[in-house]
Amino acid sequence: MATNWLPFWMLILSWCCHLLPGDTFRAFVLAENVRLDLTTANGYQWQTSLPNGSLTVAGHVPGGIYTDLERADILQDGPLLYRFNDGNYRWIAYNDWNYALDFDVDPLLVNQPGVFLVLHGVDTVAQIRLNGFFLGETDNMFVRYRFNVRNLLKAEGNQLRVELRSPVTVSRNRYEEQLMDYIVPPRCVPPEYQGECHANFIRKMQASFSWDWGPAFPSMGLWKAVSLETYEALTLRDVYVATSLNGTNWQVDLRLYCETIDIGVSHSGTWTVRLVDNNGVLIHEMVADSLLTGNGDQEATAQYQLKIAAAQIEPWMPNGYGNPTLYNLSVSYAANGKVAVTKEMRIGFRTVVLVEDDLQTGGRTFYLQVNDVPIFLKGSNWIPADVLPELVTTEYIRDLLTSCVDANMNSLRVWGGGIYELDAFYQIADELGILIWQDFMFACSMYPTTSWFLESVSVEVVQQVRRLQYHPSVVLWAGNNENEAALRGNWYGTIGNFDLYRQDYIILYVDTIREIVRKEDPSRPFVVSSPSNGKASEEEGHIARDPYSELYGDVHHYNYYVNAWNTSSYPRPRMSTEYGFQALPSVHSWAAVSDPFNDDDWSFNGALLSNRQHHPLGNFEMELQVSSRFGLPKSNLSSRTGLLDMMYLTQMHQAQAIKTQTQHYRRHRYQLAENGAGLTMAALYWQLNDIWQAPSWASIEYGGRWKPLHYFAVDFFAPLLVILTELGDGTVAAFIHFDRRQDLVVGTLTVSIRSWDRLDPLATFSSLINQDVLPGEPVWVRSLTELFNETNCTRESCFITSSFSDPATGQENIAPPNYVFLTSFPNIANMQMANVQIVDVGTVYATEKSEWTVNVTLATDYVAAFVWIDAGRIAGTFSTNGFLFCEHFKTIKFYSKTQIIDTEEFRSELSLIHLSQIIL
Numbered sequence: 001m002a003t004n005w006l007p008f009w010m011l012i013l014s015w016c017c018h019l020l021p022g023d024t025f026r027a028f029v030l031a032e033n034v035r036l037d038l039t040t041a042n043g044y045q046w047q048t049s050l051p052n053g054s055l056t057v058a059g060h061v062p063g064g065i066y067t068d069l070e071r072a073d074i075l076q077d078g079p080l081l082y083r084f085n086d087g088n089y090r091w092i093a094y095n096d097w098n099y100a101l102d103f104d105v106d107p108l109l110v111n112q113p114g115v116f117l118v119l120h121g122v123d124t125v126a127q128i129r130l131n132g133f134f135l136g137e138t139d140n141m142f143v144r145y146r147f148n149v150r151n152l153l154k155a156e157g158n159q160l161r162v163e164l165r166s167p168v169t170v171s172r173n174r175y176e177e178q179l180m181d182y183i184v185p186p187r188c189v190p191p192e193y194q195g196e197c198h199a200n201f202i203r204k205m206q207a208s209f210s211w212d213w214g215p216a217f218p219s220m221g222l223w224k225a226v227s228l229e230t231y232e233a234l235t236l237r238d239v240y241v242a243t244s245l246n247g248t249n250w251q252v253d254l255r256l257y258c259e260t261i262d263i264g265v266s267h268s269g270t271w272t273v274r275l276v277d278n279n280g281v282l283i284h285e286m287v288a289d290s291l292l293t294g295n296g297d298q299e300a301t302a303q304y305q306l307k308i309a310a311a312q313i314e315p316w317m318p319n320g321y322g323n324p325t326l327y328n329l330s331v332s333y334a335a336n337g338k339v340a341v342t343k344e345m346r347i348g349f350r351t352v353v354l355v356e357d358d359l360q361t362g363g364r365t366f367y368l369q370v371n372d373v374p375i376f377l378k379g380s381n382w383i384p385a386d387v388l389p390e391l392v393t394t395e396y397i398r399d400l401l402t403s404c405v406d407a408n409m410n411s412l413r414v415w416g417g418g419i420y421e422l423d424a425f426y427q428i429a430d431e432l433g434i435l436i437w438q439d440f441m442f443a444c445s446m447y448p449t450t451s452w453f454l455e456s457v458s459v460e461v462v463q464q465v466r467r468l469q470y471h472p473s474v475v476l477w478a479g480n481n482e483n484e485a486a487l488r489g490n491w492y493g494t495i496g497n498f499d500l501y502r503q504d505y506i507i508l509y510v511d512t513i514r515e516i517v518r519k520e521d522p523s524r525p526f527v528v529s530s531p532s533n534g535k536a537s538e539e540e541g542h543i544a545r546d547p548y549s550e551l552y553g554d555v556h557h558y559n560y561y562v563n564a565w566n567t568s569s570y571p572r573p574r575m576s577t578e579y580g581f582q583a584l585p586s587v588h589s590w591a592a593v594s595d596p597f598n599d600d601d602w603s604f605n606g607a608l609l610s611n612r613q614h615h616p617l618g619n620f621e622m623e624l625q626v627s628s629r630f631g632l633p634k635s636n637l638s639s640r641t642g643l644l645d646m647m648y649l650t651q652m653h654q655a656q657a658i659k660t661q662t663q664h665y666r667r668h669r670y671q672l673a674e675n676g677a678g679l680t681m682a683a684l685y686w687q688l689n690d691i692w693q694a695p696s697w698a699s700i701e702y703g704g705r706w707k708p709l710h711y712f713a714v715d716f717f718a719p720l721l722v723i724l725t726e727l728g729d730g731t732v733a734a735f736i737h738f739d740r741r742q743d744l745v746v747g748t749l750t751v752s753i754r755s756w757d758r759l760d761p762l763a764t765f766s767s768l769i770n771q772d773v774l775p776g777e778p779v780w781v782r783s784l785t786e787l788f789n790e791t792n793c794t795r796e797s798c799f800i801t802s803s804f805s806d807p808a809t810g811q812e813n814i815a816p817p818n819y820v821f822l823t824s825f826p827n828i829a830n831m832q833m834a835n836v837q838i839v840d841v842g843t844v845y846a847t848e849k850s851e852w853t854v855n856v857t858l859a860t861d862y863v864a865a866f867v868w869i870d871a872g873r874i875a876g877t878f879s880t881n882g883f884l885f886c887e888h889f890k891t892i893k894f895y896s897k898t899q900i901i902d903t904e905e906f907r908s909e910l911s912l913i914h915l916s917q918i919i920l
């Protein structure tokens, strides 16, 4: 029997070292609350086994069954994400698995007045036993379970057993049981998903059963810590913090959510709340006596209000609007003069309002206002950073969120088919000033409303709102992803019984979730669905006649059968919260999961790519877009070169398409169309990150590598942007777009008409731009016919570029350079085969972005489009990439993530490609 006897001194050490972030314990006394994590990192040796005993391996907590089996070398077909292993290893999810821990604890713990076993995250359906005694059942990955084990825990020889059931079997059984009453669809995900059915019947990451961008790894395990918590009277679980500005004071409403050891017994103690700024200066201190009595759920809440002079506070502002200033808040509880528990957190002072004002032109506005400043949401949609949550590290989250800030984003939507993210995600978003639109975890399905389901969801919502609510980054709750649209659009064949499903919808999202959120967090807006028409959806009985109305709320828009580089098909909604195009992953990602010697793995038409293309018709749509905008490559698509060419072309197509669409949304911030559309206040493209190496909508590949789209985002989300566009009336125009008026600097706008077959422009127009620019009004408009006559060119031979420079300093491109194409590439007759070369690689120097920055200078003899430079094995980003090269020379920077010692070696990793090499 494996035991984990910890000497007393180690126990003290583990008390000090393995606390939850935010929980600190001051001086050690026995009356102090203790949290002892029974985790692998703390030396506890878990085992996981098949229930029939035929296989037993070391288990990891936190962790999951897939990674445990991989670590134990049980999986003979290679790494989890290699080739077809999502299917090869599916047997794992069809089995039940047991996690077991045999352990001893210090006798002192056993004798504390309150002794609880707390499972912070169980994935998902399990029976929990301690020393043979059945503690209870878990059935929700997003719920923390607490069991009183005071009379069960022994000093020696404890046996903790977690018996997990196959999530696939559980959900199928539940679906079938539900069928006896009526069907809760979908019947299954589309076959292209290579997935599992009925994720809607289990409160687990919905995408773990597969998605149109992700594999099915329906995992099992203890994905968060398991701990023993002991205390004398009560512990502090969560702190609610709401800040509002009242005249010259910030009001801080606090709710201190406690768990008690008993019911109906009063405990007296003292709360100390301290607010300290980043220099360690005490801003505010509150000391208050309290008398708390546990209710029937062994919970008690203390409420306080602080008033802090506004002059003492720097408000928290999103990226691009000021500093995301945070303050340290510590809340501690003392009884009998001894501190029992302290929670430390970083908070921000901000207000948030969702503005839905009636418009005379029809419809309502729909935008977020943070500290009274209307914010245009620039960003993307976040999916889980990994299909197996145990593989996500804080460093990876930081890397992805930093990439958002690097791309001038201020917002992310945490999409409803994933998980309520890890604490680190929200802490880093707080630090970086990224606004979080937080969905509840319901996506693209109808859901049951049986009592067990609603009860489980209710606990989930209370716990998650209490956990996440204090983060200033979180600015909005949304009940679900696309389920209003699904119901109205009859995606799952619900039309014959529309009223029934609408009733279920209302029961779940309105009567259950919204009710709880209103109580638990009155400080933020709640919308029932994304997309929705906001208040108007509610007025129409929660399922709007047209959830995609441009006049109300937010819109998701996808159309893979239009010219995506032309804005005419794009809507002009109040908020665009999803839009996107797929692209293939890069050669680097593909190499990590394919067999280098298998030609079929390296074919656009091969089995591996088709296995990973989960979006029905996805490859066909990519091919269609590529052939219409670029023309198909010269290579055979079934060859290696064909695949590499399609990687490049689909990625460039995606980048240009999302750029076009995003610029369109930003431009419509100030446009109100005759039909009342426009006043757009969000552009959140689908999707930021990837969960594996596959065709997807992501701008960042699995692992963190930027696709061209992410480089394009740096520019199309720039706070000051020149947008060149055709207006549809035979004119072409330049708009100066800025997030805030102070982002607008005086500058010289130069618009150049250029021919594809020469570097020097045919004509240039310069104008001085000053602070009088009216947003939404073009600063330069010309008739194309006139321009063509003057320069002797045509749509097929020319394109237009812009640059914006500072006349005083001569500094070039204080807004990103931009361009507009006048036709698709198959129509261009005079494109030349440019010879683009790397002519210089400088020495390593330090910049704000990297200690190891290197300048790379390129030269060309002809205009080169979509120039892509790749640093091979050296991780890092370039200052720009995928660009239109129409100068003789261009110097770009490489920001390395690792130390570069030898620039020659760096240079040997560099490779270049541009469009005419592929299509000419």
Ligand code: BMA
Binding pocket: 211, 212, 213, 443, 444, 481, 482, 556, 578, 686, 697
């Ligand atoms: C939307 C999203 C996701 C999906 C994406 C691409 O519907 O909400 O469900 O992955 O489009 O199809």
